[in-house]
Amino acid sequence: MSSIIQLLPDHVANQIAAGEVVQRPASVVKELLENAVDAKATDIKLIIKDAGKSLIQVIDNGVGMSVTDARLCFERHATSKIRQAEDLFSLYTKGFRGEALASIAAIAHVEMKTKQGQEELGVHIVIEGSKFVSQEPAVVPNGTSFAIKNLFFNIPARRNFLKSETVEQRHIVDEFQRVAMAHPNIHFTMYHNGSEMFNLPISNYRQRIVTIFSGKTNEKLVPVKEETDIVNLHGFIGKPEFAKKNRGEQFFFVNNRFIKSGYLHHAIMAAYEGLLKDGAQPSYFLYLDVPPHTIDINIHPTKTEIKFDDEHALYAILRSAVKHSLGQFNVAPLLDFDRDPNLDTPYQYQNKEAEYPTIQVDRSYNPFAEDKPNPSFRSVSYKKTEVQPNWESLYVGLKQAGQEIAEMTFENEAVTSSLFDDTETEQEVRRTYQIHKKYIVSPIKSGMVIINQKRAHERVLYESFLTNMTVHQAVSQQLLFPLPLYFSPTEITLIKELQPALESTGFLFEAVHHDHILVSGLPVNVAESEVSIVLEELLSAMQDEIPSQSFSQNDTIAKSMAKSLAIKTGTYLSGKEQENLVHNLFACKEPNVSPFQKPTFITMSVEDLDKKFSL
Structure with missing residues (x-):
């Protein structure tokens, strides 16, 4: 019987390793940047095209590699970081497995240029899918340059699993920021599609x-x-x-x-x-x-x-x-009370002793005596009223002893005869009632319907925003002064891509700068104090996943804004507000569920109530 266990070819083994090491273009960026840091570079450039799908290039001014090392670095498990197993427990460098370059070369077109400082000429190597295409001397600057082109060109299934360009770009920016924050002693720059995104000089x-x-x-x-x-x-x-x-x-x-x-x-x-x-x-x-x-x-x-x-x-x-x-740094509250500066001792009284007050008491004073008090005792005199109260006159008209005294009644400030809190007049008929500031109860022919006010409002807002973005007829309220809001460069880039969809919901942007935006108009149901919260939650939701289709993107925006602006549990609604919410909910296309596929209401029939009372 022939053997069924065989050794994998190197190119197949490298592709399997690439599945662990290279999950997306950001993985390549991470490995190349860490190699540049380990090469003791002081200036590192990252150049990206089409979110890394077309080109990922990292240029550094590190120590470079010799001709032999340049060829050997693409072999599996080739590394300069460790020599023996004990070195794994004293690592100060980034890469040490020796899998990265071999894995990257197996699934992309790789072009490397490198030269050491003491050498006159460097080396230029081209590899396509683990196959060496060319190796020749070249005049290149000190350091190393890796250009990774056409990632996953020979694994179309992996390329199809990549997300949209915006999502992949965000992952690349995340990896770039992580390496840059860990090494402020290195000058980092990043370019995407020819435009500079980051320029980080050496600092603390x-x-x-x-x-x-x-x-x-x-x-x-x-x-x-x-x-x-x-x-x-x-x-x-x-x-x-x-x-x-x-x-x-x-x-x-x-x-x-x-x-x-x-x-x-x-x-x-x-x-x-x-x-x-x-x-x-x-x-x-x-x-x-x-x-x-x-x-x-x-x-x-x-x-x-x-x-x-x-x-x-x-x-x-x-x-x-x-x-x-x-x-x-006085960020958390302290146990001590805040000192009131008004209680401080004035400057001119700091060295003086306190004068204790004296008390004079007229012990011979009798408040029931008819004569006047001692004139030597200073006191505030009040004018006596000439009419003395006759306490017996208060009992005139009461019943004789042994009979019940008439019960005294007092008028209440507010008389409530309804089970629910309402302010409507008796002529108005209540059709809705609010329970625990969370649910709205409304009677129907077969029983009653119980509505979750938060989820119902989410459904109403969601369909409203989606309609505005589709028809482009949103109403905007102008601000007297533009509102500045500050965001990171990554968030600013995302806002620029979402700007058309946001404007269709009612937002108006006077300007979008590299670190802040100026909002000049808001949707009619967004308060000025809620703008930053709405945009932050929207950016958080959009950064997780941004589909390439505009309809899906609009759907995500509508869901996020509906969730942010919906009335919260514990909010009191007047009778008119309750009725409007109920009417708007059942006017929606899908009133049964919220935008997040949770039920908005339940019904309870009279038979169900009868069963509860028949127990």
């Missing part, structure tokens, strides 16, 4: 964060610093009043490597306990330096998850450090 950690996220980031940062034997912690946290609905500004770096940790995130949320609104997420940019032998960074293919030796101690240190910073 705070300046790098502010440059990336722009806007009012500098105002909301609170420094955190703690040094222990287990971890050296430094970085910044955001003030509670700047918390957002999304988790876009939450970063952990361990030994300058971005990681994700739900356990450490819980420590941050525990420190913010009592300071945040429901659903709000604080911003934090925290850098943890730990001994390499106390962590294992090889438990995940993308190396974004790390195993710590002593997680419990790290949790306690992180929570206490963040809580201490919130209190130290």
Whole structure:
């Protein structure tokens, strides 16, 4: 019987490895940027075309590679970072597996140019799908340049699974920002389709964060610093009043490597306990330096998850450090009451002793005596009334002793004879009633209908926004002064793409700058104080997934805005408002469910009520 187990060819093995290493264009960006950092570069350029599908190029001024190393770096498990197994527990560099370049070369057209500083000529290598096409000397600057073209050209199924260009671009920006924030001592620049997106000069950690996220980031940062034997912690946290609905500004770096940790995130949320609104997420940019032998960074293919030796101690240190910073910079409320400056001692009385008041008492004074009090005692005199009250006159007209005294009645301020709170007159017939400021009950022929007011309003707003975006007849209310709102460059790019759809709902934009926008008009049902909340929740929803079809994009916008603007549970509605909501709900095309496919109302027949009482 012939053997059925065979060794895979190298090109097949590289494609399988690429499935773990290269999930999307952002994965290539991450690997190439980390290699450039490990090459001790001080200037790194990232050039992207078509969200990485056509071109990903990383140019650095690092140490470069020799001719032999340039050819060998594309072999599987070839690395300059480790020599023996023990080196895995003392890693200070980024890449160490030696899979990245071999995997990338298996699924793309790769062009590499590299030269070391002491050499006169460099080398130019071209690879297509793991096959070496050419290798020749070339005059190139010091450092290395990788150009990755036509990603997944030989795996069309993987290419078809890529998301829209906006989504892939956002993932690339995320990877770029993570590497740039971890290394403020390196000059980073990023270009997309020929336009510059980021230009980050060499700076410190705070300046790098502010440059990336722009806007009012500098105002909301609170420094955190703690040094222990287990971890050296430094970085910044955001003030509670700047918390957002999304988790876009939450970063952990361990030994300058971005990681994700739900356990450490819980420590941050525990420190913010009592300071945040429901659903709000604080911003934090925290850098943890730990001994390499106390962590294992090889438990995940993308190396974004790390195993710590002593997680419990790290949790306690992180929570206490963040809580201490919130209190130290007067972000968290203190136990002491606020000092009133009006109670301070005036300057001219600071060195004087207090004069104690004296009390004079006339012990011989008798308030029931008819003679006047002692004139030597100073007191405030009141004019006596000449008519003395006759207490017996109050009992005239009452019944004789032994009989019941007439009961005294008092007029109430408000007389309520209805089971429900209403202000309508008796002539008006109530058709709806509100229960617990959450449900609206309305009688119908077969019984009654119970409506969830929040979900019902979501359905009404959703169909209204969708109709406006389809017909383009939305009404807008003009603002007297334009409203400035600050966002990160990534969010500004997203707002530019959503601008036509937002304008069709009633928003008007006077200008869109690189770090803020000027809103000059709002939809009729959006208050000025709600604009920032609505746009932030919309951006959070759109960043998760942006379909390429405009109808789907409009659908996502309508859902997000309906969710943000719908009346909340606990809101009192007058009788007229209740009736309008009921009428508008049943005038919708699909009144049975909310935009998120949850029921908006239930019905209860008279038979169902009879069964309840027959028990």
